[in-house]
Amino acid sequence: MHNKQNKNRLQNSPLLFLLTLAIAIRIYNINSPIIGIHSWRQSDTAAMARNFYENNFNLFYPQIDWGGNSPGYCETEFP
Numbered sequence: 001m002h003n004k005q006n007k008n009r010l011q012n013s014p015l016l017f018l019l020t021l022a023i024a025i026r027i028y029n030i031n032s033p034i035i036g037i038h039s040w041r042q043s044d045t046a047a048m049a050r051n052f053y054e055n056n057f058n059l060f061y062p063q064i065d066w067g068g069n070s071p072g073y074c075e076t077e078f079p
Helices: 002-027 039-054
Strands: none
């Protein structure tokens, strides 16, 4: 029984390592301002993420903070 648990633990170790590494890379400078070549896209994506959080996580109606009389729905690729 212990042999099987150790084998499963060893098989899951690379996955856990990659997941931890991916999170560490994403968290680095997470509070930095949105600047660079792709700042327009980054700001739209940040607005969509905030609107998903604030408006019930509806993936079929992404919203961007555009001014005007509309609710700001936009088309985008599926996450």
